Amino acid sequence: MSKTIAIIGGGNLGLSIAEGLTAGGFLSPGQITITRRNTTLLQPYQQQGMTITSDNAAAAAAADVILLAVKPFQIREVIREIAPSLMADKLLISVVTGVSTQEMRSELLEDKIPAIFRAMPNTAVAIRESMTCLSHSKAKEDQVNWVLELFSQVGRVVIIDEKLMDAATVLGACGTAYAMRYIRANIQGGIEIGFDAKTASLIAAQTVKGAAELLLQKGTHPEYEIDKVTTPKGCTIAGLNEMEHQGFSSSLIKGISASYVKIQADK
Ligand SMILES: NC(=O)C1=CN([C@@H]2O[C@H](COP(=O)(O)OP(=O)(O)OC[C@H]3O[C@@H](n4cnc5c(N)ncnc54)[C@H](OP(=O)(O)O)[C@@H]3O)[C@@H](O)[C@H]2O)C=CC1
Numbered sequence: 521m522s523k524t525i526a527i528i529g530g531g532n533l534g535l536s537i538a539e540g541l542t543a544g545g546f547l548s549p550g551q552i553t554i555t556r557r558n559t560t561l562l563q564p565y566q567q568q569g570m571t572i573t574s575d576n577a578a579a580a581a582a583a584d585v586i587l588l589a590v591k592p593f594q595i596r597e598v599i600r601e602i603a604p605s606l607m608a609d610k611l612l613i614s615v616v617t618g619v620s621t622q623e624m625r626s627e628l629l630e631d632k633i634p635a636i637f638r639a640m641p642n643t644a645v646a647i648r649e650s651m652t653c654l655s656h657s658k659a660k661e662d663q664v665n666w667v668l669e670l671f672s673q674v675g676r677v678v679i680i681d682e683k684l685m686d687a688a689t690v691l692g693a694c695g696t697a698y699a700m701r702y703i704r705a706n707i708q709g710g711i712e713i714g715f716d717a718k719t720a721s722l723i724a725a726q727t728v729k730g731a732a733e734l735l736l737q738k739g740t741h742p743e744y745e746i747d748k749v750t751t752p753k754g755c756t757i758a759g760l761n762e763m764e765h766q767g768f769s770s771s772l773i774k775g776i777s778a779s780y781v782k783i784q785a786d787k
């Protein structure tokens with residue numbers, strides 16, 4: 521079923537989602553309204569046929585689906601603004617980090633919106649290669665299927681329990697930054713052993729992409745794939761073991777834990 525969507529907060533993530541949805545043909549530009557306070561920055565989207573406005577309440581009233589993509593400290597004010605428009609047949613989706621369904625419902629003051637989704641995509645949504653973790657509360661099966669379809673337009677989706685949403689933020693959303701650091705370190709190493717920066721960047725990024733695709737397409741375990749690269753007494757195992765002596769896996773696990781602790785502490 522075709523629905524209209526109001527993206528409240530047309531920033532990095534909100535605009536990337538709008539672009540991904542129209543690129544895949546899931547929604548036409550005419551079905552999308554984007555809001556932000558400074559609408560001048562939304563004009564290219566208006567030229568594509570989307571509606572732009574700074575009036576959150578009017579945008580929410582006119583749409584079937586409301587997607588909240590503002591910063592965490594802005595969500596409460598926005599919910600209060602759109603609350604009068606939230607009829608029971610509408611869907612509310614929030615990509616806002618760290619704000620629970622329960623908090624959103626209490627901000628609405630009453631159980632006006634039966635279905636609330638939380639989604640945690642990452643910035644690869646811009647090229648429709650996101651990993652999106654999704655949880656839902658009081659949603660009907662057809663609503664869950666529609667939201668699953670929506671996020672599958674911009675990458676892969678998995679449904680999780682809401683209590684894992686902070687963990688999903690760390691692994692799936694912050695994870696993009698961690699992967700970038702891994703690639704950057706490879707580029708630095710590549711330059712030291714003889715490549716120019718551009719060639720080192722290409723080799724590092726495509727090698728990581730290929731490694732990830734091996735796991736995604738074949739469903740194998742990383743260590744199984746590592747065994748295929750490591751010749752006895754060879755250079756791969758020498759490098760891997762040195763990385764482990766220097767705390768490679770341990771530093772990543774500790775970083776992920778520190779990130780998770782920070783999300784919990786900020787609540
Ligand atoms: N970046 C990431 O990797 C991920 C981010 N998230 C979450 O997504 C949310 C958005 O992040 P991101 O897109 O990076 O942030 P941005 O700051 O790029 O976007 C937020 C947008 O909200 C707009 N805005 C602020 N207040 C209002 C308001 N009252 N009414 C309408 N629009 C408003 C801002 O525009 P203006 O100031 O003009 O109003 C801005 O364009 C955050 O909660 C973040 O935690 C989730 C997953 C991944």
Ligand SMILES: O=C(O)[C@@H]1CCC=N1
Pocket residue numbers: 617689693694
């Ligand atoms: O670090 C942050 O604030 C957010 C959480 C997900 C991605 N960026």
